[in-house]
Amino acid sequence: MDAGPDDTPFSDFLGFELLLEEQDRELLSRVRAFMTREVEPVINEHWTRASFPHELVPGLAELGISGLAYDGPGCPARGALVNGLVAMELSRIDPSIGTFIGVHGGLAMGSIMLCGSPEQRERWLPAMARMELIGAFGLTEPEVGSAISQGLATTARRDGDAWVLNGAKKWIGNATFADLTVIWARDVEDGQVKGFVVEKDTPGFVPTKQEDKIALRVVQNAEITLTDVRVPEENRLQEAHSFRDTAGVLRVTRMDVAWQAAGCARGAFEHALRYTKSREQFGRPIASFQLVQDLLVKMLANVTASTAMNARASQLQDAGQLRDEHASLCKAHSTTRMRETVGWAREVLGGNGILLEHHVGRFVADAEAIYSYEGTREINTLIVGRAITGESAFV
Ligand SMILES: Cc1cc2nc3c(=O)[nH]c(=O)nc-3n(C[C@H](O)[C@H](O)[C@H](O)COP(=O)(O)OP(=O)(O)OC[C@H]3O[C@@H](n4cnc5c(N)ncnc54)[C@H](O)[C@@H]3O)c2cc1C
Numbered sequence: 001m002d003a004g005p006d007d008t009p010f011s012d013f014l015g016f017e018l019l020l021e022e023q024d025r026e027l028l029s030r031v032r033a034f035m036t037r038e039v040e041p042v043i044n045e046h047w048t049r050a051s052f053p054h055e056l057v058p059g060l061a062e063l064g065i066s067g068l069a070y071d072g073p074g075c076p077a078r079g080a081l082v083n084g085l086v087a088m089e090l091s092r093i094d095p096s097i098g099t100f101i102g103v104h105g106g107l108a109m110g111s112i113m114l115c116g117s118p119e120q121r122e123r124w125l126p127a128m129a130r131m132e133l134i135g136a137f138g139l140t141e142p143e144v145g146s147a148i149s150q151g152l153a154t155t156a157r158r159d160g161d162a163w164v165l166n167g168a169k170k171w172i173g174n175a176t177f178a179d180l181t182v183i184w185a186r187d188v189e190d191g192q193v194k195g196f197v198v199e200k201d202t203p204g205f206v207p208t209k210q211e212d213k214i215a216l217r218v219v220q221n222a223e224i225t226l227t228d229v230r231v232p233e234e235n236r237l238q239e240a241h242s243f244r245d246t247a248g249v250l251r252v253t254r255m256d257v258a259w260q261a262a263g264c265a266r267g268a269f270e271h272a273l274r275y276t277k278s279r280e281q282f283g284r285p286i287a288s289f290q291l292v293q294d295l296l297v298k299m300l301a302n303v304t305a306s307t308a309m310n311a312r313a314s315q316l317q318d319a320g321q322l323r324d325e326h327a328s329l330c331k332a333h334s335t336t337r338m339r340e341t342v343g344w345a346r347e348v349l350g351g352n353g354i355l356l357e358h359h360v361g362r363f364v365a366d367a368e369a370i371y372s373y374e375g376t377r378e379i380n381t382l383i384v385g386r387a388i389t390g391e392s393a394f395v
Contacts, residue, residue: 043096066130095363104128107253134179137173141153207224214368215367255331264342268363303337332377339368
């Protein structure tokens with residue numbers, strides 16, 4: 001094992017960061033410093049106003065973490081394990097920034113990486129890795145979420161050297177300001193789902209910000225209407241032939257979300273532990289009470305178990321052996337344990353747990369979105385259940 005930076009938080013109880021090469025530990029350390037210095041002090045204000053901190057994008061770009069795992073043109077090609085630990089680190093400080101990077105660097109860049117032609121990768125990935133172009137990923141629709149593989153209703157019709165898209169999307173992160181949005185639509189000719197890179201300001205493409213969310217308020221989610229949107233054939237992802245290819249992107253990015261969940265739980269736990277050492281009741285720090293220690297240790301166990309499971313799955317991903325059911329098990333487990341952990345963190349803060357100034361309240365709220373997106377607990381459970389029984393229980 002290499003000696004790396006020594007800023008590892010105590011919550012890395014079993015030393016998972018030591019699994020990384022020294023240069024990857026240094027990257028993680030830079031991410032940690034940026035998030036702590038630049039993001040944490042301003043994020044509650046943005047959360048309250050539901051605004052996005054565009055001023056932080058150049059700093060995030062300098063970290064070089066967009067498309068971190070991908071081995072494509074201009075991409076860092078650092079692998080899945082460090083990508084996962086970085087995703088955890090972002091969400092440990094703020095799950096909205098973790099989601100922003102997950103959508104741009106994971107879902108949008110991943111669609112082009114895994115479903116684009118070599119020319120398309122050259123055309124978009126280097127600028128996306130530098131964050132000069134920001135991406136979004138449009139799959140979910142107002143009337144269909146979990147059943148999207150069967151019920152996707154947005155249509156694509158070939159018209160000469162272009163395609164015409166019609167339909168609607170919902171929940172599309174970053175889409176209010178993204179330069180490129182990957183839209184998944186069903187070809188009316190052969191009935192297959194295909195991917196299209198729609199550029200900002202294309203006529204007929206209208207994203208509208210979703211207001212009044214109670215979770216991940218910093219993430220700008222949009223409902224999108226697509227009315228006779230003309231997309232040139234060279235913007236159709238050339239290797240997206242059916243929903244199976246879309247699912248290939250989700251397999252990889254679902255691991256990102258499992259790591260985000262571990263990060264969200266870890267951030268809440270750390271704030272809670274710190275608080276229990278400073279808060280006194282009955283003349284003693286509340287950390288000295290057995291019932292409080294019981295909750296703190298259960299939180300640490302949850303965070304550690306999720307990290308262990310995710311680390312192994314990311315190693316399998318690096319070895320080209322990650323299966324859908326592996327990622328689904330990690331996502332379902334990490335998000336369930338996250339929801340439990342943030343609840344306990346809030347509990348040990350008493351009334352202060354619902355005040356934004358102590359941060360834990362933000363993690364509690366944000367956990368609700370992470371719990372449901374990229375496949376709910378039920379859907380990921382059904383994916384694992386099908387794999388271990390050979391029986392599909394989806395309908
Ligand atoms: C904050 C946020 C950001 C998002 N970002 C994006 C994005 O960038 N791009 C994008 O394309 N999408 C995005 N999504 C959409 C997200 O992926 C969906 O919300 C998710 O897939 C669930 O779909 P749904 O919300 O329509 O719930 P539904 O599918 O309506 O499910 C409702 C409930 O029914 C349950 N259920 C459904 N089917 C079954 C079944 N067969 N058996 C048992 N239970 C079942 C579900 O588990 C859930 O509990 C985002 C969502 C959120 C909340």
